[in-house]
Structures are given as structure tokens and as C-alpha cells.
Amino acid sequence: MAEPAETAYITTPIYYVNDRPHIGHAYTTTLCDIWARSMRAGGRDVFFLTGTDEHGVKVEKSARARGITPLELANENAAEFRKVMDLFELTYDDFIRTTEARHVSQVQTAVRRLLESGDVYLGEFEGWYDEGQEEYHTETKAKELGYASPISGQPLVRATQTNYFFRLSAYQERLERLFGERPDFVRPEARRNEVLGRLRDGLQDVPITRTNFEWGIPFPGDEEHVIYVWIDALMNYATAVGMCEEPDGDRSRYWPADFHVIGKEILWFHAVIWPAVLMALGLPQPGCIYAHSFWISEGQKMSKSLGNFIDLEQLQGYMSTYGTDALRYFMATQGPQGATDSDFSRAQFHETYTTDLVNTVGNCASRTSAMVDKYLGGTCPARSGEGAVGALDWSDFTSGQVREHLDAMDRFELGRAIEAAMRIIRRVDTYINETQPFKLARDPEESGQVAGILYDCLEAIRIASCLLESTMPARIAELRAAWNLGAASGDLEAECGWGRLEPGTVISKVALFPRLELEEQA
RNA sequence: GCCGAUAUAGCUCAGCUGGCCAGAGCGAGGGAUUCAUAAACCCUAGGUCGCAGGUUCGAGUCCUGCUAUCGGCACCA
Incomplete structure (x- = not known):
């Protein structure tokens, strides 16, 4: 028993507390759970991380609408997510919340370092501004809206705002080198190609702070600004294992993650911004960003307007009828782990x-x-x-x-x-x-x-x-x-070596999976 | 609009660098059998390999055009 066990570190995205848990959350987490259990069975020292992303304007607004504080709302919904994980018997080793002190302080430390190194600087942001709603829209969203406020109908105006930016553009070459040297860095391959294609178009610096809402981590030294989600949330992978503590935390042995498992909608942030931030912080890169695709439901894309999300109630229905293991097996073998969406x-x-x-x-x-x-x-x-x-x-x-x-x-x-x-x-x-x-x-x-x-x-x-x-x-x-x-x-x-089964062992008859009739849905 | 994919049996898909009659799994139909959860096993699919051209002795397998579907298009304030 000389050397310590080899470590294994896998993460899910942290889930946004303003969302309701659905099959997407269960799916990503289940894939990670299977891997984590397998690695544990193989004797590795596993750290399986999940958690919740709790800041941002949406949480602030939802809380206000209900007359509670953002933290109260976050507490409530984080507990809900956690309950779901436990219901599915997902064996996460830690559940990190972005509102926790351990996270907040380390994010501020990281940002301070980036500021010192010059990777973060104060700049001007210009965008389409809705004066009535006091909010900016992205270029694509503004176009979609016909450059007019969806609420008042008033035209959007070009406006500028002072923000802190991350110098993403400086990492173009290093990112290209990373992708070149490590073909498995982003998987599956189709996703990697998408990222490479966009990388070829060049990188611009990204604003990493906001001033139009308050529910977030204050920017160190300039507390008018709140740190925006793509630094706050991504950093959870590092803060959970204490990478920005002084000195590095006890769990730093797990760093870097073997897999960051994500849904394809957040690929860009994980495949480009995150590695660049890690480079800026001088931290080693993860083994692989694995972006799975989406489930569609009975042949139709899941959407809020269709209201056909496979939600918690449905999943519980499957679990009580077929058993949790059957649901896990189905998700793992029939799911959209590859490049294309799968039908549930x-x-x-x-x-x-x-x-x-x-x-x-x-x-x-x-x-x-x-x-x-x-x-x-x-x-x-x-x-x-x-x-x-x-x-x-x-x-x-x-x-x-x-x-x-x-x-x-x-x-x-x-x-x-x-x-x-x-x-x-x-x-x-x-x-x-x-x-x-x-x-x-x-x-x-x-x-x-x-x-x-x-x-x-x-x-x-x-x-x-x-x-x-x-x-x-x-x-x-x-x-x-x-x-x-x-x-x-x-x-x-x-x-799994042949012949380990001991003669004389008492063997009872088993019926592991009962045959079931297909129930017609009303 | 731009970039990139895919389009093969009812369904899900294999078919790499072009060459014996185009395959698998599932479903469906039939058969045989009993150790088993009417399960395992055997046989059966005659599918214009999206459409139209082209290259070649020969093309799902390469090229062109068209059609359809899908994915991505960053600061999601």
C-alpha cells in the first residue's frame, strides 16, 4: 500500500437555480455518476463535483417577484436540485454553490490575480440598450427584436458602459496550440470542429462584469461591478478543490479535472474561455471537455412553448415503474452522448x-x-x-x-x-x-x-x-x-479475473428485471 | 445570410482509402425447443442506398448541382 491511489476528477456544470430540474440535469449528472462509480470500483480516489449557479439578474428578478431575497430563492432551489440528485442516488462528492463563502472569496482572489497580470482591464462596452427596461440586448437578440424594446416598443439605442474585460484575444495562439496538441481536448469530434471553426474567426475580449444588477460577486476594489456568470460559474471547478486558496486547498491533488461534462449549449465557454482563463491563472488544463447533445421528447424538440419537457414527475414515473437502474441504463446507452440528439x-x-x-x-x-x-x-x-x-x-x-x-x-x-x-x-x-x-x-x-x-x-x-x-x-x-x-x-x-468465483458458494435464483406491460399514456 | 454536417430496410444505424449478389440490432411474420421472466435459438426484410447529372472497366463509397433535415454562428445584460 505504498503509493496513494490515482485521483479522478469529474464535473457536471453547475445548474442554474432559476431553472426547474428536468431530464437534462438528470442526464448529465447520471453520466458523470456512472463514470465516478466505475472509477471508484477501480480503486481510484474520485472527486465528483456538481452544484448550483445562483447569481444573476434572473434570480434577482424572480426573487423580487416573489417578495423574497435572492439568497432565499437560491437556498430554496438549490435544496430542490440537491433533493433531485439524492433521489437519483447520484454519488457526488461535493455540491458547490456559487453563493458560498469558499467560492466567493476564491473567485475574488482569482480576479485580483487576473487584474494584476493585466488579463483583466477596465474598458468600454457598447451595445443595444433598452432604456425603459434598463437592460442591454446581445446583437443577435436585438436583431431578433427588430431593434425595439419588447416591452415598450421604443427603439433600442446604442449605449456604452464601462466594464471589466478579460483579454481573451491574447490567447488565440495558445488556444490553437492546445487544440492542435490535444485532439481529444474537446469531444465528440463534431463539437471540436465547431470550436475550431469559430476560433478561426478570431477572438475578442469579453466583458466579465455587469453594473445593471447587484446579485453577484462584487468585483474586488470596484464594487459597483458584479462579476458576470462566465467567470463566476466556470470558476467553481477550481474553487471546489481550493485552487485559489493560499496555499492551495487539500483537494488540489484532484486538479485538473479529467472530464468537464457539459451540454452542447455551453461549449464555447468551456472550450475557449475557460482554458484561456486557466492559462491566465497559470493552472493546468483539464483532460477533456465532453459536450453531449440533447434529448428530444417523443420526436419533438423540448421547449417551453410546447411544454413537453421531460420533467421530474415523468422521470419519477419511469423510476417507479421500471426502476432507477433501468432509467440509468437507458440514458447511458440510448442517450445523446454522441454528436446528435436522441429521442426519449x-x-x-x-x-x-x-x-x-x-x-x-x-x-x-x-x-x-x-x-x-x-x-x-x-x-x-x-x-x-x-x-x-x-x-x-x-x-x-x-x-x-x-x-x-x-x-x-x-x-x-x-x-x-x-x-x-x-x-x-x-x-x-x-x-x-x-x-x-x-x-x-x-x-x-x-x-x-x-x-x-x-x-x-x-x-x-x-x-x-x-x-x-x-x-x-x-x-x-x-x-x-x-x-x-x-x-x-x-x-x-x-x-474480473476468471475463476474468482468460489466453488461452494450458495447461489439463489434471481429475477432481476420483471417483465412489464407497456402502459398507454393518457 | 454565413460555416459545417447528414440523407442507406418499419425504427436506430454500420458501411474506412470505390469492385464478389448492399449489412447489423430492434420491431414484425414463421419455425423449432424448454434450463429460463411465452425468454434464448433458427429462418424470413426483395430496401430506386434523398433527387439529377458526371468521373471510372466498375460508385452508398469520388465530383457538381438540386431538395430536405440538422448543428454552429460568442459576449445569451
Whole structure:
């Protein structure tokens, strides 16, 4: 036990407290949770971070509308998000809030450093201003509005404001070099190409403070200004592990993150502004910015106007019907992790559940344990080696799948990782069909063969279950209990070694995933 | 408007640098079987490979045009 465990650090975006939790939040966090659980199973020292973004004009306004303070609103909604995470049994190690003192003070420290280094300077911002509403609109938004106030109808005017800017333009070359040297820095590749395309158009400095609202972190030394979201929020990844404390915090060993997992809508900030800020602060870059796509709902884009968000109630409906693990499996294998959006439909969910979980994982474990029960009195037989029927080298086959699984998981390719485990299960089914232990069992002469075959099946399923545990922790725990497999060892690879299943272990019959009828939605 | 993709069986998609009759999974239909959650297994899809041209001995696989769909277009004050 000489050297300390290798660290692993993964983050979700921090969620805006003014939003209502929906499938997007659950999805991103679940992907991270699966990875975090897998890394823990592999013995790594994991730090899995999530949290809430609580500042900004929207929160200020919503709170005012309800007659409470912004902090009261943030407290309320942050608690709500946290409740959701716990409901989904998401195993975050820390939940950071941008209103916490530990965050505020470190952001101010960071900004002070940037000011000293010249990466932040006072400049003039010019934009389209709505005099009645006292707010600026972006160029695109102003155009959309026809350069008139959506409230009063009065024309927007060009106005200027003094703001602090981040010298993003100075980092063009260094960013290009970063992207060139690390092709996996932004994934998937289609997203990387988008960023590269925009990078070619050149970078402008970005204003990082506002003066039109107060609910935010005061700019150190000039408290008229409030630090805007793209510094405040992004910095959470660093402040949570104490990177801007003096000296660096206890958790600084986790830095930098292996993965910042985000939705595609915030790619630019994570892929360009964030790395530039880190360069300015002299901090090492994260391993990968992984931008997943979006879920669409029953073939339609989710939108506020359609009101078709897959919300918490619906997700809870799926969870209570199919189980949390089924929802996790569906999201991880059928989700928009790649470049294109994926459809979340009741029919497809049901189909995936039935095909993969009921008919494959559940049934395979069931038929195997039933035979062990029937032919071997419910105890694990001696290890095979009868030279049996199958020409399959199970040790070789499973170790290949395990390797692929671990490799894919390391690279945050969840679908490929899970597929490797599923291949083991499917191979067991094929093996049973090929060797037909249920027929051999009629002949007492063949009892050795039967025992050998069933050992192979049990052992292969056990190994597959180790690989599936990060995705479906609850059901795999049931299997562990029914088959007396004990708790995970913390060394996933070793645990997946062929032949670790002890002969004599008591094996009970299991039915992990109940067959369900597809309920028609009203 | 600009930039970039994609368009292949009912559905989701593989088809890399062009070459035996265009594939997989799921669904659907049929068969056989029983260890199992009517599950696993076997057979079945005759699909203009978006449309129109072109290059080539030969093109989903390269080029051009068109159509459709999708993504991105930063300071989201």
C-alpha cells in the first residue's frame, strides 16, 4: 500500500437555480455518476463535483417577484436540485454553490490575480440598450427584436458602459496550440470542429462584469461591478478543490479535472474561455471537455412553448415503474452522448428495457441460477476444466471484454463500455444453447460436464455484473446478495479475473428485471 | 445570410482509402425447443442506398448541382 491511489476528477456544470430540474440535469449528472462509480470500483480516489449557479439578474428578478431575497430563492432551489440528485442516488462528492463563502472569496482572489497580470482591464462596452427596461440586448437578440424594446416598443439605442474585460484575444495562439496538441481536448469530434471553426474567426475580449444588477460577486476594489456568470460559474471547478486558496486547498491533488461534462449549449465557454482563463491563472488544463447533445421528447424538440419537457414527475414515473437502474441504463446507452440528439420515447424506453434488461441480463441470470438450483442443489460447482463441449476460452474472452470495458470507461465512452459487458451476457446465452446443459443433465454420466458448464456461466455473469455495477448499482447489488458474491473489492480489474468465483458458494435464483406491460399514456 | 454536417430496410444505424449478389440490432411474420421472466435459438426484410447529372472497366463509397433535415454562428445584460 505504498503509493496513494490515482485521483479522478469529474464535473457536471453547475445548474442554474432559476431553472426547474428536468431530464437534462438528470442526464448529465447520471453520466458523470456512472463514470465516478466505475472509477471508484477501480480503486481510484474520485472527486465528483456538481452544484448550483445562483447569481444573476434572473434570480434577482424572480426573487423580487416573489417578495423574497435572492439568497432565499437560491437556498430554496438549490435544496430542490440537491433533493433531485439524492433521489437519483447520484454519488457526488461535493455540491458547490456559487453563493458560498469558499467560492466567493476564491473567485475574488482569482480576479485580483487576473487584474494584476493585466488579463483583466477596465474598458468600454457598447451595445443595444433598452432604456425603459434598463437592460442591454446581445446583437443577435436585438436583431431578433427588430431593434425595439419588447416591452415598450421604443427603439433600442446604442449605449456604452464601462466594464471589466478579460483579454481573451491574447490567447488565440495558445488556444490553437492546445487544440492542435490535444485532439481529444474537446469531444465528440463534431463539437471540436465547431470550436475550431469559430476560433478561426478570431477572438475578442469579453466583458466579465455587469453594473445593471447587484446579485453577484462584487468585483474586488470596484464594487459597483458584479462579476458576470462566465467567470463566476466556470470558476467553481477550481474553487471546489481550493485552487485559489493560499496555499492551495487539500483537494488540489484532484486538479485538473479529467472530464468537464457539459451540454452542447455551453461549449464555447468551456472550450475557449475557460482554458484561456486557466492559462491566465497559470493552472493546468483539464483532460477533456465532453459536450453531449440533447434529448428530444417523443420526436419533438423540448421547449417551453410546447411544454413537453421531460420533467421530474415523468422521470419519477419511469423510476417507479421500471426502476432507477433501468432509467440509468437507458440514458447511458440510448442517450445523446454522441454528436446528435436522441429521442426519449416511452415506446423506445420500454423496448430497450425489455430487450436488454429483461430478455438478456435478467433472463440469462435467471436461467443460469435456475439450473444451478435444479441440478447442483444451489451451490456453485467446482471450476470447469473438464475440457468440455465449448471451444470457447472463457478466461480469454472475458478478459478481452473487461479490457475493452475499462478502456472505454477511461475514455468516457459509456455506451461502448456497457456494450462490452453485454457481450459477455449474450455469449453466455449462446454458450448455453450450444452446450445444452439442460439436456446433459438427464444423463448422470455427464454431471461433470454440466457442472463445468454452469460454473462458466455463473462466473461469466459475475464478471459482467461487476462491469455493469456502475450503471445499475441497485440490481447488481441484488445479484451480489442472491449469489453471495460479497461487496466490491475496490480493484475492479482483479475482481474480473476468471475463476474468482468460489466453488461452494450458495447461489439463489434471481429475477432481476420483471417483465412489464407497456402502459398507454393518457 | 454565413460555416459545417447528414440523407442507406418499419425504427436506430454500420458501411474506412470505390469492385464478389448492399449489412447489423430492434420491431414484425414463421419455425423449432424448454434450463429460463411465452425468454434464448433458427429462418424470413426483395430496401430506386434523398433527387439529377458526371468521373471510372466498375460508385452508398469520388465530383457538381438540386431538395430536405440538422448543428454552429460568442459576449445569451
